Amino acid sequence: MSKSMKPSQRRWLVTGASRGLGHAIATLAHERGDKVCFVARSPEIAELAAALGPDALGVQADVSRADDLAGAVATMVERWGGVDVLVNNAGLHKGGKISAFTDDDWDKSLATNLSGPMHAVRAALPHMEPGGAIINVGAVVGFRGFPGDSCYGASKAGLSGLTQVLASELAVQQIRVNLVVPGFVMTEMTSGVSEHAKQKIISKIPMRRMGEAEEIADVVWWVAGSSYMTGSVIVTDGGLMCNL
Numbered sequence: 001m002s003k004s005m006k007p008s009q010r011r012w013l014v015t016g017a018s019r020g021l022g023h024a025i026a027t028l029a030h031e032r033g034d035k036v037c038f039v040a041r042s043p044e045i046a047e048l049a050a051a052l053g054p055d056a057l058g059v060q061a062d063v064s065r066a067d068d069l070a071g072a073v074a075t076m077v078e079r080w081g082g083v084d085v086l087v088n089n090a091g092l093h094k095g096g097k098i099s100a101f102t103d104d105d106w107d108k109s110l111a112t113n114l115s116g117p118m119h120a121v122r123a124a125l126p127h128m129e130p131g132g133a134i135i136n137v138g139a140v141v142g143f144r145g146f147p148g149d150s151c152y153g154a155s156k157a158g159l160s161g162l163t164q165v166l167a168s169e170l171a172v173q174q175i176r177v178n179l180v181v182p183g184f185v186m187t188e189m190t191s192g193v194s195e196h197a198k199q200k201i202i203s204k205i206p207m208r209r210m211g212e213a214e215e216i217a218d219v220v221w222w223v224a225g226s227s228y229m230t231g232s233v234i235v236t237d238g239g240l241m242c243n244l
Ligand SMILES: NC(=O)c1ccc[n+]([C@@H]2O[C@H](COP(=O)([O-])OP(=O)(O)OC[C@H]3O[C@@H](n4cnc5c(N)ncnc54)[C@H](OP(=O)(O)O)[C@@H]3O)[C@@H](O)[C@H]2O)c1
Pocket: 015, 016, 017, 018, 019, 020, 021, 022, 023, 039, 040, 041, 042, 061, 062, 063, 064, 089, 090, 091, 092, 112, 137, 138, 139, 140, 181, 182, 183, 184, 185, 186, 187, 188, 189, 190
């Protein structure tokens, strides 16, 4: 039984790696010497990864489609033989109060933020060995109520539940499953937030600033390499949740 990840090059699959947090997570793992499969819907993903060299691979896939993820894993397994670290980062945000958001907003949020990680785990698991790690990317809204965030909050709360169940189920296989919860980080997802709303959120963050994608990536890197942490919620939010 291996207590921790093997020290040689690990093989990562990171969803939503075309930009934002996923790109930072995938790039950091690659820069630190691991092999990384970048997954996203953008057609440019293959080119983006190819530019990094042979230890990076880019596969176009929509996480809401089980077949796409099976294909991404198959491509990675063909190239590198397996998966050591799966990061379920791909996500989308659909806002709107209960009477305003559409059924499609709800369905797409759950399909991407909750079913996506489930499909990815199903695809990757047969190719993971003891010592492997699954890291899901949650959100503060999955733990606290924000008006107008039903779709996003419900999907991320579901992901928290999935994390704990899988941690408990997969521990016997020595595969750890954890939830990293970023606070408020400037990416395309948060770029539409008005200056007023942004300042309001920052005023609630004890550290009085937004997070950087690289700060979240560094935590994911550390969680991936830990040996006795599973089913944990690792909040990385400058203290935001303490104030809510
Ligand atoms: N930014 C924050 O403040 C914050 C806070 C808490 C949690 N998070 C979470 O962190 C994760 C990353 O967010 P971000 O801020 O980096 O968002 P982002 O800049 O909008 O990036 C989202 C990424 O997910 C990919 N993606 C979206 N839908 C996809 C799908 N169906 N299949 C495959 N890839 C898909 C996008 O790539 P393509 O468009 O190329 O597919 C993109 O690479 C999300 O799960 C988000 O909920 C973010």
